[in-house]
Amino acid sequence: MLKEDFYKKYADFEKNNKIIKDFHDLYYESSCIGGTWKNTNWLGVPIQKCPLDCWIYQELLFDIKPDIIIETGTKVGGSALFFASILDLIGQGEVITIDIDGKGKLPEHKRITYLWGSSVDETIIKFIEPRVKDKKVFVILDSDHSKEYVLKELEIYSKFISLNSYIVVEDTNTEGALEAVMEFIGKSKNFTIDRSCEKFYLSFAPMGFLKMVI
Numbered sequence: 001m002l003k004e005d006f007y008k009k010y011a012d013f014e015k016n017n018k019i020i021k022d023f024h025d026l027y028y029e030s031s032c033i034g035g036t037w038k039n040t041n042w043l044g045v046p047i048q049k050c051p052l053d054c055w056i057y058q059e060l061l062f063d064i065k066p067d068i069i070i071e072t073g074t075k076v077g078g079s080a081l082f083f084a085s086i087l088d089l090i091g092q093g094e095v096i097t098i099d100i101d102g103k104g105k106l107p108e109h110k111r112i113t114y115l116w117g118s119s120v121d122e123t124i125i126k127f128i129e130p131r132v133k134d135k136k137v138f139v140i141l142d143s144d145h146s147k148e149y150v151l152k153e154l155e156i157y158s159k160f161i162s163l164n165s166y167i168v169v170e171d172t173n174t175e176g177a178l179e180a181v182m183e184f185i186g187k188s189k190n191f192t193i194d195r196s197c198e199k200f201y202l203s204f205a206p207m208g209f210l211k212m213v214i
């Protein structure tokens, strides 16, 4: 297709947004019948992510090359294993993943440390703090998606982020998480919403990729 034809075919912004929203809804809500994100695996382990977001993570992690990835919300470890696999390919870094609830057998990987407890619990934060000091840190918030909780996590974990790295709020396609992002961004001078991370149109974290710029 020629560039001109593309711009002609997709000139209607409203129509494009509707296509994206309708596909998003079909994709996201298919989980009700056990589809899409309820039926996605990384190396045999269930992962509750949009594969297009995973590709974005791969691009960001390759560029940033973090020393530490912190993930809140482990579930059965599929996303932690995904991040560890990308770090394997990059050749450096480790993953600390936190969940309030043990989920039985989790993938073993030399780069992954599992922590059990609430992600805002003081003991957990005290464990993390010395480990992230002077390190390049990348954070993914994927635990409790209520507004109050995400805000609490944003306040705590944003302090660990390094310049040009990210704190990603997953599930901003749901109300609570998105409201938390808007409130946080309204107050923060250090972070900006990087909408280029939505370049594949479908994302479970729209407006959720927050880049530290100052």
Ligand SMILES: C[S@@+](CC[C@H](N)C(=O)[O-])C[C@H]1O[C@@H](n2cnc3c(N)ncnc32)[C@H](O)[C@@H]1O
Pocket: 046, 047, 048, 049, 072, 073, 074, 075, 076, 077, 078, 079, 098, 099, 100, 101, 117, 118, 119, 120, 142, 143, 144
């Ligand atoms: C959406 S799932 C995580 C999915 C996983 N990151 C993935 O992509 O496969 C959310 C997880 O957050 C955990 N969770 C809920 N509240 C939490 C809290 N306060 N602290 C830590 N983890 C929490 C739940 O037990 C659940 O396993």
